[in-house]
Amino acid sequence: xxxxxxxxxxxxxxxxxxxxxxxxxxxxxxxxxxxxxxxxxxxxxxxxxxxxxxxxxxxxxxxxxxxxxxxxxxxxxxxxxxxxxxxxxxxxxxxxxxxxxxxxxxxxxxxxxxxxx
Ligand code: SF4
Ligand code: SF4
Numbered sequence: 001x002x003x004x005x006x007x008x009x010x011x012x013x014x015x016x017x018x019x020x021x022x023x024x025x026x027x028x029x030x031x032x033x034x035x036x037x038x039x040x041x042x043x044x045x046x047x048x049x050x051x052x053x054x055x056x057x058x059x060x061x062x063x064x065x066x067x068x069x070x071x072x073x074x075x076x077x078x079x080x081x082x083x084x085x086x087x088x089x090x091x092x093x094x095x096x097x098x099x100x101x102x103x104x105x106x107x108x109x110x111x112x113x114x115x116x117x
Contacts, residue, residue, distance in 0.1 A: 035069060038087060039114035046083040047106045048092075054100035055079045062095035088112050 029037075048071070055061075061079070063072040069085040072092065088111055093103050105111070 031068075031070060035085065035087075038112055040084070040112050041110045042084045043106055043110035045107065046081065047104045047111070048081050048083045048086060049102040050079055050081060051098075051100040051102075052078065054098040058096075058098050058100065060097075062097070063092045063101065066091040066095040086111070 050063075056077070061074060063079065064074055068089060068091070069087045071082050071085045073080045073082065086106075088106070090103070093101055
């Protein structure tokens with residue numbers, strides 16, 4: 001290895017270590033803090049509708065697990081949707097094998113308008 005290549009390799013190694021340390025030192029954000037990084041314009045009309053009949057017989061309730069914004073909640077056996085929390089990631093549509101979720105993009109001008117993280 002030439003001295004030039006060796007210097008480059010050392011620099012790359014140091015960079016990787018710096019990235020690693022800064023990642024490890026990063027503060028773990030709570031859900032509330034993560035949601036604070038998003039700016040949304042709340043609509044009055046929900047862009048998410050669910051088929052409660054399918055939800056009642058659903059055993060895995062994957063929507064409760066996959067949604068990063070806790071949009072879905074199980075209240076006394078009934079799934080409730082806080083659509084205004086939605087971060088528009090689309091995970092719930094994929095995870096719900098019963099196809100009980102009818103999800104549309106929020107109306108123009110509503111929903112996530114800014115992501116800062
Ligand atoms: S995963 Fe689908 S069917 Fe099951 S509770 Fe959630 S929305 Fe309902
Ligand atoms: S699209 Fe993402 S954030 Fe919105 S309800 Fe589904 S899983 Fe939650």
